[in-house]
Amino acid sequence: MAKNISFTIKYWKQNGPQDQGHFDTHEMKNIPDDTSFLEMLDILNEELIEAGDEPFVFDHDCREGICGMCSLYINGTPHGKTERGATTCQLYMRRFNDGDVITVEPWRSAGFPVIKDCMVDRTAFDKIIQAGGYTTIRTGQAQDANAILISKDNADEAMDCATCIGCGACVAACKNGSAMLFVSSKVSQLALLPQGKPEAAKRAKAMVAKMDEVGFGNCTNTRACEAVCPKNEKIANIARLNREFIKAKFAD
Amino acid sequence: MTKILDSKIPAGPVAEKWTNYKAHQRLVNPKNKLKLDVIVVGTGLAGASAAASLGEMGFNVYNFCIQDSPRRAHSIAAQGGINAAKNYQNDGDSVYRLFYDTVKGGDYRAREANVYRLAEVSNDIIDQCVAQGVPFAREYGGMLANRSFGGAQVSRTFYAKGQTGQQLLLGAYSSLSAQIQAGKVKLYTRYEMEDVVIVDGHARGIIAKNLVTGKLERFTANAVVIATGGYGNTYFLSTNAMGCNCTAAVQCYRKGAYMANPSYVQIHPTCIPVHGDKQSKLTLMSESLRNDGRIWVPKKLEDAKALQAGTKKGSDIPEEDRDYYLERRYPAFGNLVPRDVASRAAKERCDHGFGVNNTGLAVFLDFSESINRLGIDTILQRYGNLFDMYEEITDVNPGELANEINGVKYYNPMMIFPAIHYTMGGIWVDYELMTTVPGLFSIGECNFSDHGANRLGASALMQGLADGYFVLPYTIQNYLADQALWAKVPTDRPEFDEAEKAVSAEIDRLMSIHGKRSVDSIHKELGHIMWEYVGMGRTKEGLEEGLKQLKALREEFNTNLFIPGKKEGLNVELDKAIHLRDFILMGELVAYDALHREESCGGHFREEHQTEEGEAKRDDENFFYVGCWEYQGDDTKTPELIKEPLEYEAIKVQTRNYKN
Numbered sequence: 001m002a003k004n005i006s007f008t009i010k011y012w013k014q015n016g017p018q019d020q021g022h023f024d025t026h027e028m029k030n031i032p033d034d035t036s037f038l039e040m041l042d043i044l045n046e047e048l049i050e051a052g053d054e055p056f057v058f059d060h061d062c063r064e065g066i067c068g069m070c071s072l073y074i075n076g077t078p079h080g081k082t083e084r085g086a087t088t089c090q091l092y093m094r095r096f097n098d099g100d101v102i103t104v105e106p107w108r109s110a111g112f113p114v115i116k117d118c119m120v121d122r123t124a125f126d127k128i129i130q131a132g133g134y135t136t137i138r139t140g141q142a143q144d145a146n147a148i149l150i151s152k153d154n155a156d157e158a159m160d161c162a163t164c165i166g167c168g169a170c171v172a173a174c175k176n177g178s179a180m181l182f183v184s185s186k187v188s189q190l191a192l193l194p195q196g197k198p199e200a201a202k203r204a205k206a207m208v209a210k211m212d213e214v215g216f217g218n219c220t221n222t223r224a225c226e227a228v229c230p231k232n233e234k235i236a237n238i239a240r241l242n243r244e245f246i247k248a249k250f251a252d
Numbered sequence: 253m254t255k256i257l258d259s260k261i262p263a264g265p266v267a268e269k270w271t272n273y274k275a276h277q278r279l280v281n282p283k284n285k286l287k288l289d290v291i292v293v294g295t296g297l298a299g300a301s302a303a304a305s306l307g308e309m310g311f312n313v314y315n316f317c318i319q320d321s322p323r324r325a326h327s328i329a330a331q332g333g334i335n336a337a338k339n340y341q342n343d344g345d346s347v348y349r350l351f352y353d354t355v356k357g358g359d360y361r362a363r364e365a366n367v368y369r370l371a372e373v374s375n376d377i378i379d380q381c382v383a384q385g386v387p388f389a390r391e392y393g394g395m396l397a398n399r400s401f402g403g404a405q406v407s408r409t410f411y412a413k414g415q416t417g418q419q420l421l422l423g424a425y426s427s428l429s430a431q432i433q434a435g436k437v438k439l440y441t442r443y444e445m446e447d448v449v450i451v452d453g454h455a456r457g458i459i460a461k462n463l464v465t466g467k468l469e470r471f472t473a474n475a476v477v478i479a480t481g482g483y484g485n486t487y488f489l490s491t492n493a494m495g496c497n498c499t500a501a502v503q504c505y506r507k508g509a510y511m512a513n514p515s516y517v518q519i520h521p522t523c524i525p526v527h528g529d530k531q532s533k534l535t536l537m538s539e540s541l542r543n544d545g546r547i548w549v550p551k552k553l554e555d556a557k558a559l560q561a562g563t564k565k566g567s568d569i570p571e572e573d574r575d576y577y578l579e580r581r582y583p584a585f586g587n588l589v590p591r592d593v594a595s596r597a598a599k600e601r602c603d604h605g606f607g608v609n610n611t612g613l614a615v616f617l618d619f620s621e622s623i624n625r626l627g628i629d630t631i632l633q634r635y636g637n638l639f640d641m642y643e644e645i646t647d648v649n650p651g652e653l654a655n656e657i658n659g660v661k662y663y664n665p666m667m668i669f670p671a672i673h674y675t676m677g678g679i680w681v682d683y684e685l686m687t688t689v690p691g692l693f694s695i696g697e698c699n700f701s702d703h704g705a706n707r708l709g710a711s712a713l714m715q716g717l718a719d720g721y722f723v724l725p726y727t728i729q730n731y732l733a734d735q736a737l738w739a740k741v742p743t744d745r746p747e748f749d750e751a752e753k754a755v756s757a758e759i760d761r762l763m764s765i766h767g768k769r770s771v772d773s774i775h776k777e778l779g780h781i782m783w784e785y786v787g788m789g790r791t792k793e794g795l796e797e798g799l800k801q802l803k804a805l806r807e808e809f810n811t812n813l814f815i816p817g818k819k820e821g822l823n824v825e826l827d828k829a830i831h832l833r834d835f836i837l838m839g840e841l842v843a844y845d846a847l848h849r850e851e852s853c854g855g856h857f858r859e860e861h862q863t864e865e866g867e868a869k870r871d872d873e874n875f876f877y878v879g880c881w882e883y884q885g886d887d888t889k890t891p892e893l894i895k896e897p898l899e900y901e902a903i904k905v906q907t908r909n910y911k912n
């Protein structure tokens with residue numbers, strides 16, 4: 001049975017990328033603890049609108065942990081703290097206590113400028129994928145799917161890498177604002193599969209170059225990204241990316 | 253009835269129609285493709301695959317999505333899998349069988365020729381996705397693995413854990429990204445289509461709102477493709493993403509496209525039950541769980557009462573007191589009956605008081621038997637991420653041993669209940685996927701074409717990708733080959749002026765209502781009306797009452813809506829208000845269609861029309877047609893019904909039987 005909790009919410013308001021921004025606070029009363037975090041923010045917004053104010057803006061969509069849209073920095077942790085990885089939308093109020101002060105901020109990174117409040121611009125991720133995160137094939141030219149044999153282990157490992165939802169929590173957690181976990185997950189997925197081999201070298205170089213160009217920092221192996229990834233992507237991927245990158249450079 | 257709908261189905265036997273069509277359709281030569289622009293609205297499976305394929309062919313593509321990235325489209329959330337007729341399992345599958353199962357699953361209300369084509373290209377989709385690097389599940393020998401899904405007696409579903417939609421969408425997104433890099437596709441994110449612009453009877457552009465700046469912008473093209481998904485969010489609570497809306501589709505309807513079979517709404521049997529009035533959406537638990545999970549309620553009413561009161565748990569009830577009602581009623585298909593059948597059976601049990609949670613609106617999905625048989629590790633390997641998701645939401649772990657009675661181990665069952673999931677109805681399209689407006693195409697869930705009155709599991713992904721990769725890129729050329737269409741329509745034409753002015757005036761109207769109610773509060777009320785009167789069990793009286801309440805709700809919306817902030821810049825509430833205006837119109841269409849269709853078929857169940865055993869009773873004599881609705885110039889006017897008669901050549905229409 002759900003119990004109700006009351007707490008203070010401190011949330012970031014910022015009117016566009018140039019605005020300085022500030023925290024607003026609001027007292028939340030008697031929120032059932034089986035409410036999801038985003039549903040709690042829906043309640044906050046209903047109360048704000050009722051008072052004639054503008055709602056608090058944040059990204060969200062599928063609310064089942066897969067689209068990668070939700071992106072809140074809660075009490076100092078991207079997506080908030082859970083035992084196993086979870087996105088903001090999968091965080092439930094039972095993780096909080098009566099009387100808590102809950103602080104909500106946007107992803108803060110040079111690569112992700114704020115659009116409004118906690119909504120940030122993550123098109124830099126798209127640009128990195130556009131630089132090479134694919135196999136070049138034309139629709140309809142593929143051979144029979146079972147003509148490519150892939151060991152179960154490799155397929156499963158590629159799947160684990162492919163699970164990345166592109167939310168950007170890794171960047172938000174990193175003191176350098178590095179996107180290496182994101183980039184390495186895509187590079188690893190395709191490096192583990194025979195379909196990705198022909199373009200492996202080109203891909204690693206192009207994606208790393210684009211990552212630097214769009215404003216992400218370097219990796220210094222602090223593992224902060226791995227700790228917050230809602231899909232449990234591993235920094236072993238970063239080691240693999242480095243190997244792919246060095247191989248490509250040597251081949252030049 | 254003077255209007256006749258030409259579905260342009262090619263001549264010849266059903267198995268040869270698509271081959272014949274491709275052999276004789278008009279093509280655009282490579283040089284000329286470079287001169288032609290196509291707008292694709294939406295970046296889900298259908299939109300992204302179409303944009304990528306058209307770009308690859310040489311067309312100039314303008315692709316729009318409302319999210320911050322094409323990868324967020326709601327196709328990403330599809331869990332279970334994608335069907336194809338590969339027969340890799342050697343269990344007797346074939347193109348014909350996939351075609352047959354899909355037509356039967358759709359309760360004989362789909363168009364034969366379209367479904368055959370869908371089954372035919374299904375194998376190409378798997379090849380395409382594997383070549384892209386989609387990491388489908390594999391067997392130890394390196395071959396692709398399959399699982400079973402509802403409505404089929406073969407294993408033809410390809411899957412990537414419980415995240416198949418994600419992997420397929422990321423595949424399409426990667427192809428799209430390659431075309432963006434190549435300069436063939438121009439991408440517009442955080443843009444929403446507000447209107448389609450029609451010049452001399454042809455769709456030649458759109459008015460889109462830049463959601464960040466709030467500005468309206470004009471885009472011109474030689475053809476417009478709408479791939480904006482379904483209208484499930486009309487019901488407020490559904491498994492759709494929060495942003496899913498039907499504004500683009502409804503705007504096409506207002507401009508002359510027909511809305512077909514809107515009453516065919518799919519209610520998915522395995523969702524996490526509603527828990528309170530603050531809930532914003534419902535979470536699906538994949539249909540694949542029905543492979544190893546058994547659905548039950550107690551046999552005894554007193555056990556159900558104890559469960560509802562919280563004095564008993566599911567695991568306290570021993571095997572002999574459990575009613576596995578799907579296995580009992582449908583021995584041949586058991587827990588794998590189609591979704592509409594499973595949903596209604598759950599409702600039937602709950603209506604009789606056998607519901608198992610505090611609201612009485614839930615049934616159990618139990619893994620005890622398969623965990624005891626296969627071991628917990630095997631079950632976790634198959635469904636581990638779904639079990640985690642369930643536990644995160646409900647605080648109950650379905651993989652946890654909860655009780656032992658007479659030496660039998662019982663694990664925590666999941667609680668599930670049906671929820672709005674998918675809409676089979678949608679914009680009417682002909683065989684070429686073109687709407688009644690020349691040059692305006694509709695693909696994926698957005699159109700009505702392939703699923704009849706009920707969609708089988710793992711067929712949505714198949715249809716989205718079939719339309720986008722393999723059908724539209726061909727059929728659109730038959731239209732674009734007409735050289736008369738090639739002149740660019742400048743965006744300063746009066747048609748563009750008028751369209752933009754109308755959208756702008758509409759935004760001003762909404763902003764100036766200055767009422768007292770938030771968008772969500774009215775949307776929730778819409779959801780209640782829809783679920784109560786236009787939901788799983790429909791009656792003539794209920795639908796009439798629903799229509800009356802919907803009219804009153806539109807009045808409330810038009811007079812008492814409050815949108816904070818300004819129309820300039822980003823205004824989430826304004827965008828939601830525009831969606832809600834169109835959900836109300838869509839809700840009426842669903843109700844009108846449901847009221848006129850005096851039969852039960854697939855996802856449309858009229859309580860007046862059922863057999864003694866409570867099964868859906870179709871009326872093929874009077875309703876063997878596609879019901880299309882034409883806009884009459886004003887939201888408040890009753891739309892006009894136009895029929896497209898169905899013609900079956902290959903399949904004998906009969907009563908669906910999943911019992912033996």
